[in-house]
Amino acid sequence: MEEVPYHLLCCIVSLVMGGFLGLTYSYKRYLKPYVERCIDRWALLSAILGGVLFPLPLPYGINYPLSLFLLGVPFGMRPGYGRIELITGVSIAILGYLIRGLIGR
Amino acid sequence: MELYNLKYVIDALAYSLYAFLVGGLLLGLHRKIVARIQGRPGPPILQYILHTLKFYFKEISFPITAGNPLYFLIALISITVWMSALYLGVVFNTSLLILMGLYVLQKIVEHGCGLSSGSPYGKLGGVRSVFSAAAEVPLFTVIGIIYLLTKSLIIEDIIRYQEIHGPIIFQLPFAAFAFFVLLLSKAPNSPFAIVKDKSIVSGYLTEHFGILESLIMIADGIAWFVLLWIFLAVFIGPLVVSDPLMTLLGMVVLTSLISLICALTPLLTPNHSVMIQILISALALLDLLLRIVMG
Numbered sequence: 001m002e003e004v005p006y007h008l009l010c011c012i013v014s015l016v017m018g019g020f021l022g023l024t025y026s027y028k029r030y031l032k033p034y035v036e037r038c039i040d041r042w043a044l045l046s047a048i049l050g051g052v053l054f055p056l057p058l059p060y061g062i063n064y065p066l067s068l069f070l071l072g073v074p075f076g077m078r079p080g081y082g083r084i085e086l087i088t089g090v091s092i093a094i095l096g097y098l099i100r101g102l103i104g105r
Numbered sequence: 106m107e108l109y110n111l112k113y114v115i116d117a118l119a120y121s122l123y124a125f126l127v128g129g130l131l132l133g134l135h136r137k138i139v140a141r142i143q144g145r146p147g148p149p150i151l152q153y154i155l156h157t158l159k160f161y162f163k164e165i166s167f168p169i170t171a172g173n174p175l176y177f178l179i180a181l182i183s184i185t186v187w188m189s190a191l192y193l194g195v196v197f198n199t200s201l202l203i204l205m206g207l208y209v210l211q212k213i214v215e216h217g218c219g220l221s222s223g224s225p226y227g228k229l230g231g232v233r234s235v236f237s238a239a240a241e242v243p244l245f246t247v248i249g250i251i252y253l254l255t256k257s258l259i260i261e262d263i264i265r266y267q268e269i270h271g272p273i274i275f276q277l278p279f280a281a282f283a284f285f286v287l288l289l290s291k292a293p294n295s296p297f298a299i300v301k302d303k304s305i306v307s308g309y310l311t312e313h314f315g316i317l318e319s320l321i322m323i324a325d326g327i328a329w330f331v332l333l334w335i336f337l338a339v340f341i342g343p344l345v346v347s348d349p350l351m352t353l354l355g356m357v358v359l360t361s362l363i364s365l366i367c368a369l370t371p372l373l374t375p376n377h378s379v380m381i382q383i384l385i386s387a388l389a390l391l392d393l394l395l396r397i398v399m400g
Binding site for chain 1: 119130146147151196
């Protein structure tokens with residue numbers, strides 16, 4: 001029997017909740033339907049915080065859902081918005097994860 | 106004992122939520138990739154889940170032409186079919202034959218959904234779902250070929266076989282291809298998606314709205330998760346399925362590949378779609394017969 005992946009479930013629920021927050025925020029903040037190369041400072045802050053939090057070894061692995069919630073904000077923003085912010089956040093998260101893996105060795 | 110039962114109920118609901126969220130996000134990713142390839146911005150990846158929630162809380166009314174109780178029961182049957190497939194296939198790793206039976210039941214759901222609505226578009230979608238049963242024929246032959254190789258149809262045994270002999274996809278590439286076509290036929294905007302062709306509005310779903318459409322969308326999300334999981338478990342095996350994170354990664358890769366095909370191929374007409382699927386079935390059947398003859 002397959003065990004329920006509760007940890008992944010928490011991560012996905014956090015990502016979706018963050019996405020909902022990002023979508024609501026971007027629809028309230030911006031009126032234009034599709035704009036590229038526009039950086040939102042709150043979304044960028046959220047993405048950087050999410051990226052930094054991802055590799056941090058917090059108890060019970062809580063860093064992953066928290067990080068995905070914060071990364072979910074630019075991820076869920078309306079089309080065209082939040083792209084650069086999301087790429088920045090994910091890049092920081094991957095880099096941090098790799099560095100943590102190297103230090104761990 | 107009662108606490109133990111409660112734990113089972115919580116586990117079952119949690120797995121259903123997990124399957125729906127993963128399936129919904131993957132279907133959202135599918136729409137996004139198709140849109141980007143076609144030069145459109147596309148909706149947010151969360152759109153599928155957002156739509157499901159939106160329809161869930163919308164007011165419901167019954168069309169005057171609807172044939173009740175089938176009209177509203179069909180949404181419940183749809184969700185029952187795919188939740189059963191989730192528990193029997195993904196959670197308990199039971200027989201592929203049961204999953205095949207449940208997949209065939211889905212055709213009855215699509216047909217009933219279209220016919221009970223009374224709408225001409227819904228009816229046409231229902232009739233087309235009967236045509237698209239041609240996609241199930243390769244499934245029968247694929248199951249036969251897998252049985253000849255592994256001597257079992259229990260998913261657990263098939264996964265164990267691959268632990269020793271390596272992924273089945275390398276031993277039965279044509280069977281994997283035939284199953285992949287089945288996955289493709291279930292994807293939205295695929296060349297075989299004649300059931301939900303835009304020329305018939307939303308096909309069998311045209312007259313189902315509000316909570317009924319939401320329930321069908323939840324079932325479709327779970328269905329996408331289950332079908333991808335079965336492909337990964339049966340053809341790639343423990344390499345991917347033993348770790349939930351690797352399973353997720355495998356699902357993302359498969360969905361991206363399917364999206365690429367969907368974005369670059371036109372929708373086939375119903376007769377061409379059926380002809381191609383029958384051709385693939387015939388080739389798969391030939392493969393099965395050759396394996397029987399060769400021993």
